[in-house]
Amino acid sequence: MRITQGMISNNMLSNLTKSYSSMNKYMDQLNSGMKITKPSDDPFIAIKGLGYRSQLLQIEQYSSNTSEVHQWMDNSDGALENATKGLQRLKELATQASNGTNSPSELKNIAEEVKQIKEDLIGIANLNVNGKHIFNGADTDKELVTVNSDKSITIAPSKGPVEISISDGINLKANVDGDKVFSKDFFDKIDSFIDKLDNGTGSVDASIADMDKNIESVINARADLGARMNRLDLIENRLSQQEITAKSTMANNENVDYEKAITDLLTQETMHRAALSAGSRIIQPSLVDFLR
């Protein structure tokens, strides 16, 4: 084949362009830290990458949802613990009032304390955490217990549970059904205790059992809550596992292997220098330089 100067310089130029374009590719990889910079570099990696990114984002969102559930449960548990303490004090007072050695004024004093504890229990039932009444189910902006003007008590009817999504398709109930713990009956029992103390009518003995029943209903609610808290912990562990897996899968899929990219770049650089120095040799001399 007949080769001319023009052909050699054309070929050298086109090879240099190719060499520049692969250097550009490796530079892109190193700068962005990704194997690909546009979907058409590798459609398979690109589409998988889109999926992984959404998946990771969902896992992160579910993790943040679980902390929300934690907040609900921890607050409910704390409040119920306080309610138990209050009820235990009520039981003590009932026992104290039942031994028959109390004078009417002493009974009055006991009644005063019981009334205070009742107020406290109403406060717990209407507990407001971050603007939400946590014992009133989904109807969080209303109070569970309303004290009417005639001192009678109304319990708001349940509007369903608060459910928070903690995994794809899995919702966990975050609240304690306040209307089941702090029921009308719950307060009626305390009221009848106060009534007995105030008026000295009826046997206070029955109130000891009543308070036991109240304590039991709170403890049952806490047991149920505890079981759900265990489940939440399991799910949280699983989510953090999933997050690690998703991150490493994503990294394997699209992150550049730096050792490889740097080696590739260095090799390409060496080849480029060789091509340049060869080019300067090829283009320089022609017969003209040797004719006089």
Add this chain to the structure above:
Amino acid sequence: MSTFHGLEMAKQALFTQQMGLYTTGHNISNVNTEGYSRQRVNFETLSPYPSASRNSPVMPGQIGQGVKAGTVERMRDQFLDMQYRSQSSRSEYWATKTDALSRMEGVMNEITGGDGLNKVMDDFWKSLQSLSTNPTNAGAREVVGQKGLAVAETFNYLSKSLEGIRTDLKAQIGNEKGESGKLGDANSILRQINSLNKQIGEIEPHGYLPNDLYDQRDKLIDQLSGIVNIKVDYESSSNSSLKIADGIANIQLVDAQGKELGVKLLGKEDMQKKDEEIGKFTIKYSGENDTVSELKFGVTDITDKLESVDGSLKALIENYGYVKDGAVKGHYPEMLSNLDKMANEFAIAFNTQHKKGFDMSGKEGLDFFTVDGANGITVNKDILIDPNKIAVSSKNDVTGDGSNALALGDIITKPLKSTTEGGEGPLGTNVSVKSFYQQLIGKLAVDNQEARRMAENSGIQQLKVQNDRLSVSAVSLDEEMTNLLKFQHAYNASARSMTAMDELLDKIINSMGLVGR
């Protein structure tokens, strides 16, 4: 035998070598001229003396009369031209296609683009999830409104950007009369080739080879082959033309395999016509999407033939959009209509779910999005002004319920359901809004990857044929320098032989017959 035979022979030799020197100079001058083919003077011996004829003198043998320049010919291989041209149609087709698809990919880049549609959809989903855990939180409501607006605006941006590129593509194709863009180029090239045909037709009958006009014509034909597939036949310009003359170029439209399509772009008959009378490409745009509905050459409709050819024109039309069997085809209009479909189905499904819910004041939800294609989709103004109108609750009197927000989030990630029981979903069986978009990106990526690979491969092929062609036609300076020396030496020697003849004659004229003087 004439006394002056030697002088005449030396003179012819001087002239001929000089011609060789000039042609070498012409070659050296044009070493960097694109499309130039090196030229050679074909040296021929003059017919010897005496010729065989009735009155020829009796001599011991025929004696040579020296050299003459036969023809000046260009070094070119028409088969390589053919290969180059079919390769050029191919590589221009793929290069133009990958160019257009890369622009689309640039707009829809989900990898390094940051806030692509996939990302803003994910963010929207996230905001709905957060809202579901805090349904009464005004901030979380505000975020949902804004993230929804971001989704709508991303749809708008994609649609507008793609439409913008389409406008560019239309300008690249050219206007309806074929005066601009690629059509304008093709028409102007045909006119120029016709005018060269005319000039060549005037020169060839005189026994000349208009080499430089041939080169110009070949360069134009090369350019035309990048726009559409063509085949060139040559027809003798006249009986008195040389056998080795190229003649008049007839150009026909062929398909990608080189099969004739029965459309003649230019022929000998066009030489008589004025520029505005020869056939030209024209195009018609119509329909809702302003797509190409008709492509004509002269009076012939070549719309259906376009699919079987290569070249940049086809690539542009394929991207811009055309009508086939009543349906709109083309990468850009298809992508745009898919985005419209996605935006509409998403908005409809989202609105339906939103209306099932109840807002902060216990009223039923409004339309969240306006349904108006990817270009027009936006978030209901009332919701943006008052985020309390977002229907988060699925019970009309429970503001703390966030289950409708979860259901709204599912519209993004879960397959869209058919309105009829067991029917196919609006975006396909088991296809969610996000996976539909991922399919679009995937298809675009695969198409562009293929186009890029083909452009690269056909580019390499074209370079190879170009090198083969250069190997035959390109000027080599070393070779020309060698020729320069060769002709110079021959010139010097011829001059020397003339001096020798001069001395001989001097002897005869001035020194002969002077015996004893």
